[in-house]
Amino acid sequence: MSRPLSGWGRYPRITPETLSRPRSEVAVAEAMARGPLIARGNGRSYGDSALSEGQVLDMTGFRHILGFDPETGLVEAEAGVLLGDLIAAFLPLGFFPFVTPGTKLVTLGGAIASDVHGKNHLRDGSFGHHLAWIEIMTAEGEVLRCTKASNSGLFQQTIGGMGLTGVILRAGLYLRPVETGWIAQDMRPARDLAEAMAIFEEAAADADGPTYSVAWFDCLGQGETLGRSLVMLGDHARLEQLEPRRRARPFVTPEKRRLNVPLDAPGLALNRYTLRAFNGLYYRAGARKAGPSLVDWDSYFYPLDAIANWNRIYGRRGFAQFQCVLPLAGARAGLETLLAAISEAGQGSFLAVLKRLGPDTTAHSFPMEGYTLALDFPVTPTALALLDRLDRITLDHGGRFYLAKDSRLKAQTLHAADPRLTTLSETRRAEGWDSRFASAQSRRLQL
Amino acid sequence: MKDPVLILGGRSDIGLAIAHAFAAEGHPIMLAARNAQGLELQGKDLSLRHRVEVSLHEFDALALETHAAFVTGLEPRPGVVVCAVGLLGDQQEDERDMEAATRVIRSNFEGPASVLGHVANLFAAEGEGVIVGISSVAGDRGRGSNYIYGAAKAGFTAYLAGLRNRLAGEGVHVLTVKPGFVATAMTEGLDLPAPLTAQPEELGAAVVRAVTRRRNVIYTRPVWRLIMAIIRAIPEPLFKKLSL
Numbered sequence: 001m002s003r004p005l006s007g008w009g010r011y012p013r014i015t016p017e018t019l020s021r022p023r024s025e026v027a028v029a030e031a032m033a034r035g036p037l038i039a040r041g042n043g044r045s046y047g048d049s050a051l052s053e054g055q056v057l058d059m060t061g062f063r064h065i066l067g068f069d070p071e072t073g074l075v076e077a078e079a080g081v082l083l084g085d086l087i088a089a090f091l092p093l094g095f096f097p098f099v100t101p102g103t104k105l106v107t108l109g110g111a112i113a114s115d116v117h118g119k120n121h122l123r124d125g126s127f128g129h130h131l132a133w134i135e136i137m138t139a140e141g142e143v144l145r146c147t148k149a150s151n152s153g154l155f156q157q158t159i160g161g162m163g164l165t166g167v168i169l170r171a172g173l174y175l176r177p178v179e180t181g182w183i184a185q186d187m188r189p190a191r192d193l194a195e196a197m198a199i200f201e202e203a204a205a206d207a208d209g210p211t212y213s214v215a216w217f218d219c220l221g222q223g224e225t226l227g228r229s230l231v232m233l234g235d236h237a238r239l240e241q242l243e244p245r246r247r248a249r250p251f252v253t254p255e256k257r258r259l260n261v262p263l264d265a266p267g268l269a270l271n272r273y274t275l276r277a278f279n280g281l282y283y284r285a286g287a288r289k290a291g292p293s294l295v296d297w298d299s300y301f302y303p304l305d306a307i308a309n310w311n312r313i314y315g316r317r318g319f320a321q322f323q324c325v326l327p328l329a330g331a332r333a334g335l336e337t338l339l340a341a342i343s344e345a346g347q348g349s350f351l352a353v354l355k356r357l358g359p360d361t362t363a364h365s366f367p368m369e370g371y372t373l374a375l376d377f378p379v380t381p382t383a384l385a386l387l388d389r390l391d392r393i394t395l396d397h398g399g400r401f402y403l404a405k406d407s408r409l410k411a412q413t414l415h416a417a418d419p420r421l422t423t424l425s426e427t428r429r430a431e432g433w434d435s436r437f438a439s440a441q442s443r444r445l446q447l
Numbered sequence: 448m449k450d451p452v453l454i455l456g457g458r459s460d461i462g463l464a465i466a467h468a469f470a471a472e473g474h475p476i477m478l479a480a481r482n483a484q485g486l487e488l489q490g491k492d493l494s495l496r497h498r499v500e501v502s503l504h505e506f507d508a509l510a511l512e513t514h515a516a517f518v519t520g521l522e523p524r525p526g527v528v529v530c531a532v533g534l535l536g537d538q539q540e541d542e543r544d545m546e547a548a549t550r551v552i553r554s555n556f557e558g559p560a561s562v563l564g565h566v567a568n569l570f571a572a573e574g575e576g577v578i579v580g581i582s583s584v585a586g587d588r589g590r591g592s593n594y595i596y597g598a599a600k601a602g603f604t605a606y607l608a609g610l611r612n613r614l615a616g617e618g619v620h621v622l623t624v625k626p627g628f629v630a631t632a633m634t635e636g637l638d639l640p641a642p643l644t645a646q647p648e649e650l651g652a653a654v655v656r657a658v659t660r661r662r663n664v665i666y667t668r669p670v671w672r673l674i675m676a677i678i679r680a681i682p683e684p685l686f687k688k689l690s691l
Contacts, residue, residue, distance in 0.1 A: 021635065064492040089496045 005056060008311050009046035011318030011379045011407055014440055016056040023061040028167055029141050031057055038439035039163045041107030042082060045114060046321040047407025048440035049162055059109055062169060065089060073175040074132055079109030079168045084305075086175070087297070092251050095175035096236070096297065098130040102353075104302050109168040114404035115160030115365035118301075119212040119234070122204055122358035126365050128159030132172035139166065139436040157427065160365030162403055164428060164437045164447060180250040182237040183300040186210065189287040193227030193335060197371070200356040203233055211235045212300075217352040218283055219342050219375055226339055229354065230286040237294055253296035260308040264316045282351065314378045322387055323366075323374035323402040324394040325357055331371040334397030338373060338390055345386045351375075364420040366402040374405065384408065403441065411446040421447060450526025451475040455506060455562060460631035460647045461581055462531030463489055468651030469527070470497035477525055479506035479517075508532040508558030509550075518565040527658065528566045529579040530559045534596075535633050541595045548595050555599035560606045567610050570619040577658055578614075579622045580607040584666065587625070587675040590691045611663060622657055623664045626650055627671035643670065 004013040018037075022028045031037055039057045040050035050056070062078035065085065069075075073095050075086060083097055084104035090096075101116040110116075112134060117126045124130070133147045136158055144166075146155035158165045190196035196215050203209040212234035218225065239250055246252075304310050311319070326334040335354075352375035357367040366372075377383035391413050394401065400418045401409055415422045425447045428434040434442075441447070452469040456462045457478030466476045470493050478486050478493075483503040490501040506517055534554035541548040563578055570576030585593050586600030604623060611621035628634060628644040645653075650667045657665045666672040681689070 023632070064488050065495045066488070066491065068495055085496065092498070 005051055007046045008044050009319050009321055009407055010311055011320060012048055014051040014053055016052050018055040021058040021061045025143055028137050032141055036436055036438040039167045041110030042105055044103055044106045045404040049404060051440040073177060074172055075175055076172045077108055078170050081108050090175055091181055094177055096178045098124050098176045099127045100301055103305050108171055112159060112168055112171060113163045117367050119214040121367050122356055123211050126367055130174045134158055134168055135170040136166035136168055139433045156363040160362055164442055165433055178236045179239045180237045180242055181253045181297050182294045183234045184237040184241055185295045186233040186292050187290050188231040189290050190229045190231050196229045196231050199231045204356055213356060215354040217354050219339055219352040228283055256298055256306050258306060261310055261312040264312045317379045319376045319378050320407050321376045321405040322390055323405040324399045325368050325372040326370050326397050326399040328370040330397045337393050341389055364424050414445050449474045451477055451523045452527040453477040453525035454529050455479050456531035457486055459531050461650060464647030464651035465529050465654050466493055468655040470499045475500040477502050477504055479504040481507050509553055511561045514562045514565050518569055527577040530563055531581045532559050536596055538593050551595050552599040556602040559603055571614055571617045574618045577620045581624050584625050584627050584671050584675050588679050620661055622662060624654055625666045
């Protein structure tokens with residue numbers, strides 16, 4: 001009687017043999033005794049990271065915030081608590097997550113397992129850098145508190161470990177003190193890739209430069225408009241930057257209108273012409289808003305959260321997201337090759353996202369110093385063929401792939417691109433974790 | 448300061464969802480249940496999320512002799528009392544085991560009626576207060592598949608209607624809530640049709656809205672009002688032959 005599950009990309013869809021929603025450590029241990037499992041949060045990874053033909057553990061029953069220390073900004077919570085819950089609870093006290101992905105609807109456990117990054121990787125690293133501790137149910141069924149100092153091996157392995165090292169039960173996370181709920185944004189239109197990268201590099205070179213930087217990208221531009229983008233720089237606004245009337249309640253931002261996509265869009269709704277028109281419009285609308293402005297946190301970080309079920313826009317078949325990172329040295333050439341391949345194939349997404357990442361210090365998380373490009377494609381044979389081509393280009397330029405987005409990479413490609421993950425899979429076999437924790441993705445990619 | 452809200456059955460998913468919805472509006476919350484100290488996690492979560500006072504109160508719905516003292520001893524004095532006490536039971540087992548059947552009837556009717564009787568007297572004396580009773584669509588008509596639970600809920604529904612009638616002139620409002628399917632621990636593992644199944648949060652928000660608007664009887668989701676109207680309209684000679 002289980003129903004098929006999918007990630008946010010709605011591709012693939014896999015019916016688990018067993019799906020349970022534990023609310024206690026005992027229930028997690030019982031599930032582990034039944035056989036291999038993968039923990040699942042709010043289902044916002046795109047592909048098959050939290051899917052399995054076997055057992056899926058829905059961790060949203062672990063949903064309590066356990067404690068908060070306003071002196072240090074340390075929040076302690078169960079793994080199923082959403083980032084959005086933390087913002088709702090603690091922004092009014094002047095705290096915001098140090099690192100957030102493009103949706104606030106991810107769980108704490110999922111953010112740790114994917115070691116998500118934001119628009120500030122260069123400044124603040126990835127999600128895992130702000131953890132005080134993680135409590136994990138290990139392969140032996142024991143609950144272990146892991147920190148940088150104690151059980152540090154498991155701590156490091158679990159950050160970005162895709163749930164393949166244990167079941168994350170609880171964590172302690174440091175939040176960032178902020179003076180307001182607003183972001184001081186500086187919108188810079190860039191006519192091409194070189195111009196966009198120059199803006200990123202200028203920001204990166206300045207130690208006092210903006211905390212956040214991201215570019216929304218028209219990947220269907222051709223010739224001169226190849227790489228046309230809007231680069232958005234941002235910082236948490238200080239109190240004195242707000243209009244006087246807002247200063248009394250600096251964390252109150254206007255309630256946003258919620259939209260919904262009630263149905264799957266028909267397959268024809270998205271084609272190269274509608275997308276090209278949309279991307280052109282988006283660029284021109286953004287270019288008109290060039291320059292500094294104040295944006296509320298929700299609109300700045302989570303524009304797509306305002307549209308419930310936006311993933312339906314790609315139709316019944318779902319979509320695949322592609323996200324790679326290319327090392328700094330060859331990034332320009334690599335990105336140009338990627339964009340040329342996409343433009344040539346006439347496949348593309350509403351918007352592609354380009355970000356500058358900083359150096360990596362983790363065991364096997366996605367980021368590395370360089371540029372990351374993310375885009376979605378409706379799942380069609382043409383798109384899948386293009387994605388294989390993009391994999392190849394990424395590999396040729398020394399890049400690597402983001403597992404939280406992936407639904408179709410080949411094991412061989414992944415291991416060639418990222419030997420650290422080969423090490424993870426060896427550790428899993430040596431420690432016996434592979435017989436306890438497995439996802440559709442870990443099987444496909446031989447992790 | 449806003450009125451404290453007392454949740455009887457403070458461990459249930461529905462009770463907690465209603466607690467969160469009131470806490471989000473700034474109401475202090477009083478959670479009452481057996482082994483109340485075991486609700487520390489839930490209480491802490493409520494107070495951290497909504498920055499309201501949360502207190503835990505020992506309460507046993509079946510220990511009728513304790514109810515008078517429980518209600519008069521409440522500190523702070525609640526302005527809203529929500530009764531989310533309930534026990535689904537297992538119909539087929541309860542058909543054979545009368546002791547189990549009696550427990551279902553006592554948990555869904557006798558206990559709630561007893562404690563709300565004391566609350567009603569307190570509120571009537573004060574000339575204000577709101578009573579919210581979580582009954583069920585199962586009480587709208589007895590069906591072979593769950594008539595023991597349904598009969599107890601039918602009794603509770605009638606009790607709430609009577610209280611509402613009695614207290615209408617005394618400044619005390621009574622809201623009857625009839626949830627249809629709700630995705631809770633009680634229904635986990637049942638294959639419920641998604642369009643008819645409310646999330647607990649949805650129910651919580653609906654209760655707060657209904658209290659604000661002084662509604663008398665609400666169904667969640669509202670489509671259940673129509674479904675139950677149809678079920679009630681089926682003539683008995685036909686109804687008795689249906690498997691429902």
